[in-house]
Structures are given as structure tokens and as C-alpha cells.
Amino acid sequence: MAEKVSTDDNIRLDDLAPKVFRIAGVIGVAALGVAGVLGASAGDQLNQFLHSYLVAYMWALSIGLGALWWVTLQHLVNAKWSVVVRRIGELLAANMPLLAILALPIIVPMLMGNTSLYHWLDQAHVAHDEVLSHKKPYLNIGFFMVRAVFYFVFWAVLSRYFFKRSLKQDESGSPEFIARMNRVSAPGMIFFGITVTFAAFDFVMSTEAHWFSTIFGVYYFAGCVVSVHAVLALVLFYLQGQGRLKNSVSVHHYHDIGKMLFAFVVFWAYIGFSQYMLYWYANIPEETVFFKVRIGGDWFYLAWFLVIGHFVVPFFGLMSRHVKRSRFWLGFWAVWMLVAHYVDLYWIIMPTMHAERVSFGLVDITSLIGLASLLIAGTAYNARRVNLIPTKDPRLAKSLAFENY
Amino acid sequence: MSDKQTDAKKSTGEAAKTEPDAPKDGAGTSKGGAGGTPLHGLIAEYETPGALLSASKKVRDAGFKNWDTYTPFPVHGIDGAMGIKPTVLPWIVLGAGLTGLATGILLQWWTNTYDYPYLTSGKPMWSLPAHVPVMFELMVLFSAITALVAMLALNGLPEYSHPLDLKKYFARATDDRFFLVIQASDPRFAEDETWKLLEGTHPTAVDRLEEDRVTPANMPRPLVFGLVLVVLGALVPFALIARARVSTSEKPRIHIIPDMDFQEKFKSQRMNPVFEDKRAMRPELEGTVAVGALEDDDHLYRGKLGDEWAREFPAQIPISDSTMKRGQQEFGVFCAPCHGQVGHGDGMVNERAVELAQGTWVPASDVTQEYLRKQPVGELFNTITHGIRNMPPYGPQISPEDRWAIVLYVRALQRSRGATIQDVPEADRGSLK
Numbered sequence: 001m002a003e004k005v006s007t008d009d010n011i012r013l014d015d016l017a018p019k020v021f022r023i024a025g026v027i028g029v030a031a032l033g034v035a036g037v038l039g040a041s042a043g044d045q046l047n048q049f050l051h052s053y054l055v056a057y058m059w060a061l062s063i064g065l066g067a068l069w070w071v072t073l074q075h076l077v078n079a080k081w082s083v084v085v086r087r088i089g090e091l092l093a094a095n096m097p098l099l100a101i102l103a104l105p106i107i108v109p110m111l112m113g114n115t116s117l118y119h120w121l122d123q124a125h126v127a128h129d130e131v132l133s134h135k136k137p138y139l140n141i142g143f144f145m146v147r148a149v150f151y152f153v154f155w156a157v158l159s160r161y162f163f164k165r166s167l168k169q170d171e172s173g174s175p176e177f178i179a180r181m182n183r184v185s186a187p188g189m190i191f192f193g194i195t196v197t198f199a200a201f202d203f204v205m206s207t208e209a210h211w212f213s214t215i216f217g218v219y220y221f222a223g224c225v226v227s228v229h230a231v232l233a234l235v236l237f238y239l240q241g242q243g244r245l246k247n248s249v250s251v252h253h254y255h256d257i258g259k260m261l262f263a264f265v266v267f268w269a270y271i272g273f274s275q276y277m278l279y280w281y282a283n284i285p286e287e288t289v290f291f292k293v294r295i296g297g298d299w300f301y302l303a304w305f306l307v308i309g310h311f312v313v314p315f316f317g318l319m320s321r322h323v324k325r326s327r328f329w330l331g332f333w334a335v336w337m338l339v340a341h342y343v344d345l346y347w348i349i350m351p352t353m354h355a356e357r358v359s360f361g362l363v364d365i366t367s368l369i370g371l372a373s374l375l376i377a378g379t380a381y382n383a384r385r386v387n388l389i390p391t392k393d394p395r396l397a398k399s400l401a402f403e404n405y
Numbered sequence: 406m407s408d409k410q411t412d413a414k415k416s417t418g419e420a421a422k423t424e425p426d427a428p429k430d431g432a433g434t435s436k437g438g439a440g441g442t443p444l445h446g447l448i449a450e451y452e453t454p455g456a457l458l459s460a461s462k463k464v465r466d467a468g469f470k471n472w473d474t475y476t477p478f479p480v481h482g483i484d485g486a487m488g489i490k491p492t493v494l495p496w497i498v499l500g501a502g503l504t505g506l507a508t509g510i511l512l513q514w515w516t517n518t519y520d521y522p523y524l525t526s527g528k529p530m531w532s533l534p535a536h537v538p539v540m541f542e543l544m545v546l547f548s549a550i551t552a553l554v555a556m557l558a559l560n561g562l563p564e565y566s567h568p569l570d571l572k573k574y575f576a577r578a579t580d581d582r583f584f585l586v587i588q589a590s591d592p593r594f595a596e597d598e599t600w601k602l603l604e605g606t607h608p609t610a611v612d613r614l615e616e617d618r619v620t621p622a623n624m625p626r627p628l629v630f631g632l633v634l635v636v637l638g639a640l641v642p643f644a645l646i647a648r649a650r651v652s653t654s655e656k657p658r659i660h661i662i663p664d665m666d667f668q669e670k671f672k673s674q675r676m677n678p679v680f681e682d683k684r685a686m687r688p689e690l691e692g693t694v695a696v697g698a699l700e701d702d703d704h705l706y707r708g709k710l711g712d713e714w715a716r717e718f719p720a721q722i723p724i725s726d727s728t729m730k731r732g733q734q735e736f737g738v739f740c741a742p743c744h745g746q747v748g749h750g751d752g753m754v755n756e757r758a759v760e761l762a763q764g765t766w767v768p769a770s771d772v773t774q775e776y777l778r779k780q781p782v783g784e785l786f787n788t789i790t791h792g793i794r795n796m797p798p799y800g801p802q803i804s805p806e807d808r809w810a811i812v813l814y815v816r817a818l819q820r821s822r823g824a825t826i827q828d829v830p831e832a833d834r835g836s837l838k
Contacts (some may be wrong), residue, residue: 273537280534281526319499403481 009247011391016242019273023375028373035366036105046109047116048363051353053105054117056367058204059227060375061343062220064099065196066228067092068159069221072192075162075185076248081256083399084389086388088235090166091382096287100152102371107148110141118210131210131286137292147202151195158188163382165216166390173392176318188387191217196221204345207352210289215275222268225343229261230334235379245388252404258324261337265318269311293360294347297356302347310340342368390402445568446472447577449608454480457583460606464587467602472832475569475758480747484564496557498548505547522563566620572612586614669674706805707790708783712715715783722809723786732814735807738770739799748772748818767794772815773822 013020037048053115071089082089106117115122119132120139132139135274142247162181164267169177205216239245279287295303314333323329338381350358390396432502451457457474464472465488474483483489517523528535540601569586576593578584581687587599603611603653617778625796658747671685680687700706705719718724737746750771758766769775777785789808790800799808826834 273534277534277537281528283526321495 009389010250013380013383013388014245015270016244017380020380020386022085024373024380025091028370028377030370030374031366032370035363035370038363042284045116046114048105048361049367050109050114051350052165052361052367055342055349055364056108056371057102057106057232058220058345058349059342059368060102061099062345063223063227064093064095064159065155065221065374066224066226066232068096069189069196069224070183070228070232071162072158072188075181075192076189078178078221078395079181080395080398081253081402082117082405083393083395084245085236085253085399086238086393087166087356087386087388087390088232089228090159090163091379091386092231093237094163094382095375095378096152096156096159096249098374099157102374103148103152107145110144117207118209120206123202127267130188135209139205139209144202147198148164150261151199154191154195158184158192164308166286166393167386169392170387170390171392175394193221196224197372200230200348206347207349208290210286213275213279213287213290215271217266217295219271219275222264223341223344224263224272225270226261226337229240230262230337230341233257233261233330233334237327239388248389248400250402252402253399254330255321255324256402258318258330258333261330261333262315262324263310264316265314265337269315269370272306272311293351293355298358299351299356302343306340306347310344314340315332441517444589445614445616446586446590446594447596447603448569448612448614449570449603449606450574450612451583451585451606451608454583455609457585458482458486459756460585460603460608463602463606464585468592468593469587471588471594473586475575475584475586476579477577477579477583480583490652492559494552494559496556498552499550501555502544502548505544506540508547509543510544512537513539518764533660541830551716564659565624566617568614568617571617571619572614613838633802700805705809707783708786710783713783714781718809720783720812722806722813724813728810728813729817730835731807732810732812732817735803735811736814739813740802742774743769743796747821748815765795773819777815779820782809784814785815 067089071093200217200220259353417499513536522530673686675685676683677685703709708715742754743752755769792798
């Protein structure tokens with residue numbers, strides 16, 4: 001059946017890959033350039049730029065991390081339904097080296113002594129701050145860099161490992177690769193959990209350096225999984241619109257992606273509410289300060305948007321199987337969730353800079369467009385010479401024949 | 406599914422079956438029926454899910470309605486092959502989930518906010534965040550139980566007896582065989598034709614399926630009796646609760662969780678050996694101020710501007726109708742018992758004390774008298790705060806804002822005492838005549 005597919009279906013991007021790479025690449029570089037110029041000319045020590053960039057970057061990173069988690073999961077549970085979709089996940093996850101480079105606009109200013117984003121970098125400030133001086137053994141530039149390098153190296157190695165092994169199997173067809181990836185996925189998943197948790201602590205939670213939440217990493221992870229399923233659906237819609245994978249990916253696969261999207265919309269709300277309720281109940285100032293700022297001023301409306309728009313509305317919207325099997329509606333909710341996820345990160349990060357007012361501006365938009373475009377360009381680059389389906393995976397036939405009720 | 410009213414005519418007079426408990430080797434070697442036993446339907450056996458799927462499609466296309474398949478595991482594609490329509494179960498579960506959600510909200514509102522308001526952790530009586538977990542759990546509980554019960558009900562389960570129970574070989578439906586049963590109740594059922602149809606689907610065997618006349622149709626009495634006992638037993642706790650609600654008891658209550666009822670902690674006004682002065686309540690530390698107790702505004706908190714009594718109200722107190730109404734209310738609560746409703750010093754406590762004539766009572770002042778009219782508002786405020794003669798201080802009981810409101814109301818009483826028609830707004834003068 002695998003042979004049948006490769007002749008029956010268009011599973012190569014061919015000239016589409018360089019085209020997408022060029023367009024998205026140019027847009028991405030240009031948009032980031034504009035963001036950088038606007039940020040540098042604002043004369044606020046990159047304060048606005050760094051915050052806007054961090055929001056957009058964490059958004060893009062969540063897609064890459066979500067994809068890495070998703071690929072690891074498919075190997076871990078030996079999933080069969082997803083084999084025809086798995087290569088798309090591998091392509092998205094293989095952007096990890098690119099995402100490591102894109103983290104430089106955050107990391108380089110840190111090394112150059114810019115303290116706009118992370119106040120714990122400011123030694124004079126830390127010296128007078130009881131809480132931060134106690135956190136110094138963890139929150140210091142040296143250890144931060146060591147951790148950051150570890151995260152990115154681990155993510156890059158794991159994602160490239162899955163990608164390369166899967167491509168090698170396309171050539172040799174040996175089922176041995178599946179068994180090996182299955183073995184690697186278990187420890188890979190454990191370290192993935194640890195690195196995502198601490199990366200969320202380091203890059204996002206430490207912007208509010210006094211505050212702490214042990215569930216914060218899980219909260220960010222929930223956003224990662226929501227976004228990757230949204231992106232998977234959208235990428236497949238695009239590819240099928242371009243005449244690729246038309247006979248391989250069916251409504252049954254969309255149905256499963258929709259189920260996962262629905263499940264993790266609920267998971268996000270569960271984690272978000274768990275975090276909120278414990279702080280609300282204990283009502284201890286050092287814990288509630290995070291929410292006090294984020295339900296004050298304009299942020300109040302964003303907080304309610306998240307409750308309604310990131311949970312209640314998509315919860316009912318995605319509940320029906322007819323929605324998950326409809327291209328239009330699954331695509332609609334995928335875009336909706338990606339927007340909601342951006343608002344989520346914006347609501348988490350931005351109040352450290354603008355405590356009362358939401359001032360969504362050009363730097364935010366250009367950063368987002370830039371990073372999203374570069375992610376698309378990177379994915380197209382990864383896909384330029386590969387099959388869009390793991391053609392020699394022994395489970396491919398089952399995945400092609402997969403039916404969902 | 407089962408139809409006990411099967412048309413009996415078809416099977417009457419047919420030859421008795423030789424081996425009622427074994428499928429025939431090969432299709433159609435015998436189709437005898439036990440004399441007099443009505444026919445339930447025809448059963449065909451298949452070795453693979455694929456064979457069952459293709460047989461199902463044929464039966465579906467032949468237009469049968471009352472038929473079913475039996476498999477050891479969920480066979481992919483069987484729904485389509487059998488032409489089964491989407492189930493209504495999801496809608497039932499959605500309804501149950503929303504009912505559970507509403508029950509969670511109502512239950513908590515009624516028990517905690519309405520019927521027995523109970524303050525927990527200083528939170529408002531109606532605190533949605535605290536109620537969400539129970540709403541969530543009840544939603545899941547209602548959904549899960551309804552999904553199970555409705556699924557059983559939609560399938561007509563549980564069934565006490567079924568003709569298939571009599572076929573020993575049918576036990577393989579839980580192991581390695583796939584069965585298809587067409588019921589005689591189907592309008593298209595005609596024994597010979599249907600038999601041929603099933604034979605044409607390449608089964609390993611076809612068999613007649615007679616109505617169950619071996620197992621009693623009704624549940625055995627001991628089982629019914631046992632179930633009734635269980636139901637009645639389940640009512641006992643409710644009966645005990647109902648009785649406890651309307652009766653009194655002299656026995657001390659049972660302490661189920663003693664370490665919660667008798668906690669090792671110090672209560673106010675008790676001894677605490679830890680401290681040198683043995684007081685459980687700790688006095689404020691010298692040189693410290695409690696949060697929100699700084700009171701660094703002399704005008705607002707002490708009625709003073711420098712060394713003088715303030716002649717104006719502090720900026721924080723709006724001179725408005727609502728302040729006046731608040732002052733009237735607080736005056737009625739704290740002042741009127743001695744000073745009287747309009748402040749003439751004729752409150753009920755004062756009247757009674759004068760009547761007793763014990764010699765220790767300083768009569769309550771008329772708050773509208775001349776020298777009090779001339780007193781600055783700050784001094785009136787100070788009197789309320791610290792008391793005067795045998796009037797006790799009200800500072801600890803009434804908030805500063807409310808004390809100022811009382812001063813405002815006292816000023817109104819003073820002005821109304823010597824009021825002339827000129828003090829009434831022109832528009833309202835007519836109503837006094």
C-alpha cells in the first residue's frame with residue numbers, strides 16, 4: 001500500500017518549497033528589521049522591543065515545542081493513526097535550531113547588560129531587594145545562560161534526531177528505526193517535560209521575578225500543545241489546497257487533530273484555573289500580585305477574553321464531531337486558538353511593562369509577523385527535499401486506512 | 406432488539422433439530438425447527454471481520470432493519486456496513502453535563518449562600534472560583550453516569566434472557582467468531598429466502614434461532630426480593646437524617662474528626678504559657694503600625710487642623726444625600742437611645758435613668774442647644790470618638806467616615822431646630838401649608 005501512495009499522491013513540495021521559503025523569508029526578515037529599527041529608535045533601552053519580541057518569540061517557540069512534544073508522543077505510544085501526518089510534525093519540530101538563533105535578540109541584550117526585560121539582571125537593584133538576593137543562586141546571568149544553552153541543544157538534538165531517523169527510514173525501509181525512536185522517545189519525553197518547565201520559568205516567569213508558580217511550566221506547555229494542533233490542521237489544509245497529500249490525509253485524521261485541539265483547550269483551562277484558584281484562595285500578597293496587575297486596568301478585559309475566548313467559546317465550538325470534520329470550522333477554530341494563545345502570552349508578559357494600559361503597537365505586530373514568517377520559511381526549508389509522508393513506515397497502511405467515529 | 410411476539414406460524418410443524426447447541430458444519434445442511442417453538446431469527450457465523458463486513462453490506466442492501474452483528478472487539482467500518490445512523494447519545498450526555506453544571510451552581514448557592522450562609526476564609530458568600538471545582542465534578546459525574554445508563558437504555562439492556570444465550574457456540578462471539586442475526590420480526594424476513602441470503606454471504610454456518618422458552622421470562626423471585634431489599638436499605642440513611650432533623654437528642658454529638666473539633670491552638674482571652682506575660686492575644690509591637698491603621702490624616706481621623714478644631718468637613722467626606730442618610734442611620738443606631746430620635750436628649754435610656762434617679766446619671770445633652778451649634782465640627786467629631794462625661798467613646802465601634810456622617814446629621818438636626826419658612830426650598834413650601 002505504501003508504494004501505491006507514492007505513485008497515487010503528490011507527496012513532495014518540489015518547487016513550492018523554495019517559493020514559500022523565499023516569500024516568507026523576505027517578509028520575516030523585513031518585519032523583524034522594522035521591529036528592530038522601531039525598537040532601537042524608541043530610546044527606551046529596548047524596553048518595548050524586548051517585551052514585544054519575547055511575546056512573539058514565546059508564541060513561535062510554543063509551536064516548535066508543541067511539534068517536538070507531539071512527534072515524541074507519537075513514537076512513545078506507537079501511534080498508528082498519525083503516521084501520514086507525522087512528517088509535518090517532524091518538519092515543524094526541526095525548526096529548533098532556527099528558534100535557538102531567533103532567541104539571540106533576547107539573549108544578546110542580556111549579555112550586554114540590558115536589564116529592561118529581566119530586572120533580576122540589575123545588580124544594584126538586586127542588592128536592595130531581599131527576595132531577589134535570595135533568588136540569586138538561580139537567577140543570575142551565568143546559570144541562566146548555561147540552562148538556556150542546555151534547553152536549546154537538547155531540543156535541537158531531539159528534534160533533528162527524530163527528523164533524520166525518519167528520513168533515513170524513507171530510504172532503507174527498515175522497521176528497526178521505529179523501534180529505536182520508540183526507545184528514545186521515553187527519556188526524551190521526560191527531559192522535554194523538565195526543559196519546557198524550566199524554560200517557561202526562565203524566559204517568561206522571571207520577567208515577574210518576585211512571583212512564582214510551580215504550575216507555570218505546565219500552563220505554557222498547554223499553550224504549546226494547543227498551538228501545534230492548530231498549526232498541524234492549518235498546514236494540512238494549505239498542503240491539500242496546493243494539491244499535496246490529497247489522497248493520504250482524510251477527514252478522519254482531521255477529526256483526531258480536532259479532538260486533540262479540543263482536549264487541550266480544556267487542559268489549558270484546567271491548568272489556568274488551577275493556578276488561579278489556589279492563589280485566589282490563599283490570598284497571599286506575594287502570590288496574588290501577578291493576578292492583581294493582570295486583572296487591573298485594561299488587562300481586566302484581556303483576562304476575561306481569555307476565559308471566554310480561550311476556553312468557553314472554543315469549548316462549545318469544538319465539541320461537535322461535525323465541526324472537527326469540517327475543513328472550514330476546524331480551520332476557523334485553529335486560527336482562533338492561535339490568536340487566543342498569542343493574547344494569552346501577551347497578557348502574561350506585557351503587564352510587567354505597561355501596568356495599566358494595553359498599548360498594542362507596531363512593534364508587537366512586526367515581531368509577530370516576523371517570527372511567524374521565519375517559522376514558515378524554516379519549515380519550508382526543512383521540507384525542500386523530503387517526502388511529506390514517512391513512506392516506508394510499516395504502520396503507514398493502517399494510518400491511511402484509519403477511520404474515526 | 407428482542408421481540409417475543411415473533412410470528413410463530415413459520416416454524417410450526419417443522420422437523421425437530423437434532424443438535425440444538427452446535428452450528429451446522431457448512432451452511433444449510435439442516436434447517437429443522439423445534440416443534441411449536443417460535444422462531445426468533447436466523448444466525449450466521451463468520452471467521453473474519455472482513456467476511457462479516459461484506460455480509461453486513463449485503464444484508465443492509467437487502468433492506469433489513471431488525472438485525473444485528475456480534476463481534477469480540479469493535480470492528481472498524483461496521484457502522485457504515487450496517488447502515489447504522491448516528492446515535493443521539495452525545496446530545497443526551499451534553500444535556501446531562503449541563504444539568505450537572507447547573508446542579509453544581511444551584512447546590513452551592515443554595516447551601517452556602519442562601520439557606521445557611523457560612524463565611525469561609527473571609528471570602529464572599531458567593532465566590533465563583535471556589536465553586537468551580539464542584540461544578541466541574543458534578544458535570545463530569547452527571548455526564549459519565551448518563552453516558553453509561555443512556556447507552557444501556559438505548560440498547561435495550563439489561564435483558565434478563567435472550568435466545569442467543571441458548572446457543573453454546575455463541576460464546577465464541579467474545580473470543581474469535583463473528584455473528585450476524587436477522588430477526589424474524591423484520592418485515593422482509595421470510596425464512597427460506599433469508600436463509601438463502603445468509604448462505605450467499607459465505608458464512609461458516611447458518612442456524613435457526615428459536616425463542617427462549619427454557620429460561621423463565623421473568624426475574625426469579627429471590628433476585629427481585631434482594632433488589633428491593635437493597636433499594637430499601639439505601640433509603641435508611643435518608644430516613645435517619647430526616648428523623649434527626651425533626652427530633653432533639655440529649656446525647657453529646659459524635660466527634661468523627663476529633664482533632665478538628667478540639668484543635669491545639671490558643672484562643673483569644675486564654676492563657677499561653679509560651680509568652681512571659683501568659684497572654685494568648687499579643688499586643689501590638691512597639692513602634693509598629695498595622696496595615697491600614699496608620700491614620701496620619703489629622704483632619705479625617707481626629708477632627709483637627711493644626712491645634713485648632715476643624716471648622717470644615719474633611720475632603721474625603723462628600724457633603725451629599727447619601728452621607729446624610731448614612732449619618733441618620735448611624736445616629737439612629739448609636740446616638741438615639743440616649744439623645745433621642747431628633748437629638749433633644751430624650752432617648753429611652755435617658756428617660757429611664759432619670760426616672761430611677763440614682764444620682765449617678767448625667768442627663769444626655771440636647772445636641773441642638775446653642776453652645777453645641779457653635780462648636781466646630783471637629784470638636785463634635787472628637788466627642789463622638791472619645792466620649793464626654795459619662796458618654797462612652799464610639800471611636801472603636803464607628804468608622805471615621807460614619808462618625809463624620811453623624812456629625813453632618815447632627816448639623817442638620819441643629820439647623821432644623823430653629824428653622825423658619827425661609828430654610829425650606831421655595832418649591833416645597835406649598836406642601837407645608
